[in-house]
Amino acid sequence: MSRENLLNAPTQRKAIIAMSGGVDSSVAALLCQRQGFDCMGVTLKLYDNQDAGLGEASFPGEKTCCSVDDVADARSVAFRLGMPFYVFNFKEAFRREVMDRFAAAYQHGETPNPCVDCNRYIKFEKLMRRGEEIGYPYVATGHYARVERDETTGRWLLKKGLDENKDQSYMLYSLTQWELSRLLLPLGGLTKDQTRALAEENGFVNARKRDSQDICFVPDGDYAAFIRRWTGQEFPPGEFVGTHGEVYGTHKGIIHYTVGQRKGLGLSFPQPMFVKEIDTEKNQVVLAKAEELFSQEVTARDINLISVGSIPQPMEVKARVRYRQKEQPATVVQTGTDELKVVFHQPQRAITPGQALVLYQGDTVVGGGKIVGN
Numbered sequence: 001m002s003r004e005n006l007l008n009a010p011t012q013r014k015a016i017i018a019m020s021g022g023v024d025s026s027v028a029a030l031l032c033q034r035q036g037f038d039c040m041g042v043t044l045k046l047y048d049n050q051d052a053g054l055g056e057a058s059f060p061g062e063k064t065c066c067s068v069d070d071v072a073d074a075r076s077v078a079f080r081l082g083m084p085f086y087v088f089n090f091k092e093a094f095r096r097e098v099m100d101r102f103a104a105a106y107q108h109g110e111t112p113n114p115c116v117d118c119n120r121y122i123k124f125e126k127l128m129r130r131g132e133e134i135g136y137p138y139v140a141t142g143h144y145a146r147v148e149r150d151e152t153t154g155r156w157l158l159k160k161g162l163d164e165n166k167d168q169s170y171m172l173y174s175l176t177q178w179e180l181s182r183l184l185l186p187l188g189g190l191t192k193d194q195t196r197a198l199a200e201e202n203g204f205v206n207a208r209k210r211d212s213q214d215i216c217f218v219p220d221g222d223y224a225a226f227i228r229r230w231t232g233q234e235f236p237p238g239e240f241v242g243t244h245g246e247v248y249g250t251h252k253g254i255i256h257y258t259v260g261q262r263k264g265l266g267l268s269f270p271q272p273m274f275v276k277e278i279d280t281e282k283n284q285v286v287l288a289k290a291e292e293l294f295s296q297e298v299t300a301r302d303i304n305l306i307s308v309g310s311i312p313q314p315m316e317v318k319a320r321v322r323y324r325q326k327e328q329p330a331t332v333v334q335t336g337t338d339e340l341k342v343v344f345h346q347p348q349r350a351i352t353p354g355q356a357l358v359l360y361q362g363d364t365v366v367g368g369g370k371i372v373g374n
Contacts, residue, residue, distance in 0.1 A: 012137055012138075013036055013037050013038060013138075014037065014038045014039075014040075014135060014136045014137060014138065015032050015037040015038070015039050015040070015136060015137075015138035015139065015140050015184055016039075016040050016042050016127065016130075016131045016136045016138070016139045016140070017029040017032060017039050017040065017041050017042065017078075017083075017139075017140045017141075018042060018043075018044070018123055018127060018139060018140065018141045018142075019041045019042060019043050019074035019077065019078065019085075020043065020070060020074065020142070020212070021043065021069070021070025021071060021072070021073040021074040021206065021209075022070070022073075022142065022206060022209060022211065022212065023142075023195060023196055023199045023204065023206050023207060023208075023209055024142025024143075024144075024187060024195060024211075025074070025141060025142035026073075026074070026077040026142070026199060026204050026206055027142065027186070027187065027190075027195045027198050027199050027204075028140050028141060028142040028184075028185075028186045028187055029041060029077060029078065029081055029083065029140070030081060030198060030199075030202060031186035031187075031198075032140045032184060032186055033081055033083065035186070037138070037140075037184075039081070039083045039140075040083060040084050040085075040086065040136060041074060041075075041077070041078035041081075041083050041084065041085040041086070042085070042086050042087070042088055042127070043070070043071050043074045043075075043085075043086075043087050043088075044087070044088050044090050044094075044122065044123070044127070045087050045088065045089045045090065045091060046090055046091060046094040046098075046118075046122070046216070046217075047091055047094055047095065047099065047216075047217050048091070071087060073205055073206045073209070076204075076205045076206075077204050077205070077206065080202070080203065080204065088127070088130065090122055090126060090127075093121065093122060093126055094118070094122055097117060097118075097120075097121035097122060098114050098117045098118050098121065098122065098217075099114075099217060099230060101114070101117050102114045102117075102215075102217075102227075103226075103227045103230045103231050105354045106223065106224075106227050106254075106255045107227070107231070107235075107254075107255065107280070108280055109254060109277075109278030109279070109280045109353065110352075110353045110354025111258040111259065111352045111353070111354045111355055112354045112355075113171075113323070113354070113355055113356055114215055114217075115171055115215075116171055116173075116174060116356050119171055119172060119174065119175075120174040120175075123139075123141065124139065124175060124179045124183070125179065127139055128179055128182055131182075137182055138182050138183070138184050139182060139183060139184065140183075140184035140185070140186060141183070141184075141185065142186075142187055143161075143168045143171070143172060143185055143187065143188075144161030144163055144166040144167055144168045144185075144187050144188060144190075144192075145158060145159065145160060145161045145167065145168050145169040145172055145185050145188050146158075146159040146160070146161060146162075146185055146188035146189065147159070147180050147183050147184075147185055147188075150307070155177065155306070155307060155308075155309075156177050156180035156181050156306070157180075157306065157307055157364050157365075158172055158173070158175060158180060158306050158307075158364070158365040159188070159363045159364050159365065160360075160363040160364075160365075161185075161187070161188050161189075161190075162188065162189050162190070162191075163190065163191040163192060165191075165192070166191070166192050169358070169360075169365050170320055170323050170356065170358045170368075171323065172365075173304060173306070173356060173358045173365055173367060173368035174304045174368070175304070175306070176304065177306075180306070196208065223255070224252075224253065224255045224256045227255050228255075234253075235253030235254060235255050236253060236283065237250050237251060237252055237253060238250070238251055238253070238254065238282070238283035238284055238285070239251070239282075239283070239284050239285075240265070240267060240284070240285050240287055241284050241285070241286055241287070242286070242287060242288070243276065243286060243287075243288050243292060248267055248269075248273075248287060249266070249267050251265075251284075251285045252266075254278050254280060254283060254285065257275050257278060257285050258275060258278075258352065259275050259276065259277065259278070259293075259350050259351075259352040259353070260274055260275060260293060260349070260350030260352060261274060261275040262274050262275075265287070267287075271289060272289070272290055273287045273288065273289065274287065274288060274289075274290060274293055274350070275287060276288035276292060276293055293349050293350045294347035294348065294349050295347060295348065295351055295374040296343060296344050296346070296347045296348070296374075297341065297342065297343050297344070297374050298321060298341075298342045298344075298348075298351050298357055298371055298373070298374045299335075299339065299340070299341055299342075299371070299372050299373050299374065300339070300340045300342070300357040300368065300369030300370055300371050300372060301338050301339050301340075301369055301370060301372050302338065302369055302370045303334075303338055303339065303340050303367060303368065303369035304367050304368060304369065305366065305367035306365050306366065306367050307361070307364050307365065307366050307367070308366060308367070310334055311332055311333055311334040311340070311366075311367075312333075312334060313333065314331050314332070314333045315331070315332050315333070315366070316329070316330075316331055316361075317329075317330055317331070317332050317342075317359040317360060317361055317366055318330065318359070318360045318361070319332070319342055319344070319357060319358065319359050319360070320356075320357070320358045320360075321348060321351050321352070321355060321356075321357055321371060322352070322355055323356075327358075327360050328344055328345070328346065328348060329344070329345040329346075330342050330343060330344045330345060330359075331343050331345075332359055332366075338369075339369075340357070340359075340367075340369050342357060342359070351371060351374045352371060353371050353372055353373060354370065354371065355370075355371050356368055356369070356370060356371070357369055357370070357371050
């Protein structure tokens with residue numbers, strides 16, 4: 001059943017548009033307004049420039065989101081559409097739920113995905129609660145994904161965007177049934193070219209603005225420098241070791257490395273070597289040959305299931321262990337109230353603790369969790 005058939009009560013057709021300043025959320029605002037929603041544009045203030053190590057300067061270029069220029073662009077679009085526009089200060093929650101988690105993950109030898117945490121804890125959970133408080137029951141974003149309701153089960157479903165190249169369903173796997181019931185995703189049936197065309201037709205200032213790429217609070221891409229600055233800690237050098245304990249050299253500190261990494265090791269080998277594991281207890285970075293990076297099983301915790309309430313019996317799915325990976329055939333079973341075990345039909349390369357494991361059946365997201373081991 002389409003969402004439009006479910007939103008008939010005029011008193012309920014009020015939506016907050018989460019506007020990042022980019023073209024996607026701007027067109028989402030346009031489409032929601034066309035669908036008859038009473039819209040309010042909102043940009044989230046998530047951190048200070050000092051948090052990102054930029055002093056008083058604004059963010060350079062267009063590689064991040066949430067800069068001063070982004071707020072101006074969002075305000076310009078909202079003004080053009082005749083909708084009210086506000087900036088909500090969510091800095092405290094963002095520091096706690098995203099930046100602290102990001103730093104802690106690297107300290108524990110994991111590679112986090114802060115965009116997943118931002119979606120989970122800030123853009124949906126906190127923003128939707130704020131919307132409830134002020135009488136706006138729906139939140140719209142510019143994500144390329146779709147929400148539908150299964151008439152048979154009554155469950156809300158998260159589906160891939162129709163543009164496979166832009167599909168962002170992976171980033172939204174943590175959405176709850178309550179959040180999905182209040183989420184509007186107007187771009188789910190569009191391609192990026194169609195989105196830009198709509199922005200140009202309506203004279204939006206950001207119609208040709210490039211997509212954000214970097215983590216917003218680490219605009220220079222130097223994760224290690226951010227973590228040292230954020231935690232106030234130094235991370236001592238340790239040993240590079242092989243899978244059988246052989247010592248290869250000295251690493252710069254565990255926060256500089258992630259599973260699957262090849263470049264930046266500062267060592268020379270007769271064949272390519274990659275980071276296979278980060279042992280935080282021994283302060284060691286384990287290196288291995290390319291063929292040693294593959295594994296067939298993965299365990300995920302902190303799980304969220306969407307299309308089903310539980311997975312008590314083995315289920316055939318396709319799964320991704322990183323955002324841009326093509327999903328791979330696998331079998332999943334729920335091994336605890338908060339644990340999934342997945343066995344891939346073929347071994348997968350560099351399964352990385354801290355990243356998201358997301359399960360699909362066709363174009364529907366079954367659910368997912370955070371990878372904790374293999």
